[in-house]
Amino acid sequence: MTADVWLPLPPDEIEGLPEGPAYRFWDGDEDFPADPADCVFYVVPYMKPSEVGVRPLPLMSSVRVVQTLSAGIDHVQPGLRHLRPGVRLCNARGVHEASTAELTLALILASLRGLPDFVRAQDKGEWLGGFRPALADRSVLIVGYGSIGAAIEDRLAPFELARVARVARSERTTARGPVHPFTELPSLLPEAxxxxxxxxxxxxxxxLVDAGFLARMKDGALLVNMARGPVVDTSALLTEVQSGRITAALDVTDPEPLPAEHPLWRTPGVLISPHAGGPTSAFRPRAERLLVDQLNRFLNQEELRNVILVTGAAST
Structure with a gap:
């Protein structure tokens, strides 16, 4: 038996990988690169359907670490029941914050200032003037204040906002101000x-974003989804945006990919990007640094970064 490490990036292209393991390149192909039973450290292929990433898990009887290259781990969780107790699941905190926060700002500004309308007008040679909403003097509510939520606020800081409110699972205080618990959402939504x-x-x-959540949003408010599509009830959102009461900018949808015939594509006031927050030029160097650091920690029996859960614990 060998101690294999499965990587979705070619090992010879990653500078600084520690010596010792047998590195196997697998990015979700039909054929496995080696016997899954020999894999001790599994890096899940990036931007592949859930069924691809979980496919080898039932065969990975020796695996000790499952590492995603995404911030979310929901696409891997269905396969964790096949693993023995004690396997650590780690996410990619530190990899996607910058690029996701950039796109968040781009979607907010594009939606408020009407850039999609300008592009359509340019295609027809029309000069589309008039007043548009600005981001300055606006109130922003960030729902989910982890590392990505904090990175979004960092980039909002120069825009002269009237207020930023933060909501997370647990109440706490940060350098930028208080973080409210989810129970306070009903009182915060009408102000954003x-x-x-x-x-x-x-x-x-x-x-979480159901008909009641959306009804509490103020008239003319913008909803920006950088989380996961199913965080939003698509039917409830469609009702609100079709009425014109609110607008939406969506980097993720439910279903995803969004079918060509889906009415969200053609609803005025809806801007859609194709889950593009993470896959940018910033991804590869940050992902490689994370993998080199994690593998050095693993081989030196040091504490791993970004451990989200351990199989066999109550949370799984």
Whole structure:
């Protein structure tokens, strides 16, 4: 038996990988690169369907670490029941914050200032003037204040906002101000001009944004989903945006990919990007640094970064 490490990036292209393991390149192909039973450290292929990433898990009897290259881990969780107790699941905190926060700002500004309308007008040679909402003097509510939520606020800071409110699972205080618990959402929603979703997808956040949530948003508010599609009840959102009462900018949808015939594509006031928050030029160097650090920690029997859960614990 060998001690294999499965990587979705070619090992010879990653500078600084520690010596010792047998590195196997697998990015979700039909054929496995080696016997899954020999894998001790599994890095899940990035931007692949859930069924691809979990496919080898029932055969990985020796695996000790499952590492995602995404911030979310919901696509891996269905396969964790096949693993022995004590396997650590780690996410990619530190990899996607910058690029996701960039796109969040781009979607907010594009939606408020009407850039999609300008592009359509340019295609027709039309000069589309008039007043548009600005981000300055607006109130923003960030729902899900982890590392990505904090990175979004960092980039909002120069825009002269009237207020930023933060909501997370637990109440706490940060250098930028208080973080409110989810129980305070009903009182915070009516005050926000822009609501940004950056929360993980869990049982408690699935359809968090339902008809009641949307009804509490003020008229003319913008909903920005940078989390996961199922955090939003698509039917409830469609009802609100089709009425014109609120607008939406969605980097993620439910279903995903969004079918060509889905009415969200053609609803005025809806801007859609194709789950593009993470896959940018910033991804590869940050992902490689994370993998080199994690593998050095693993081989030196040091504490791993970004451990989200351990199989066999009550949370699984």
């Amino acid at each position: 001009d822009v609501v940004v979703l950056a929360t993980p997808l869990t049982d408690s956040t699935r359809h």
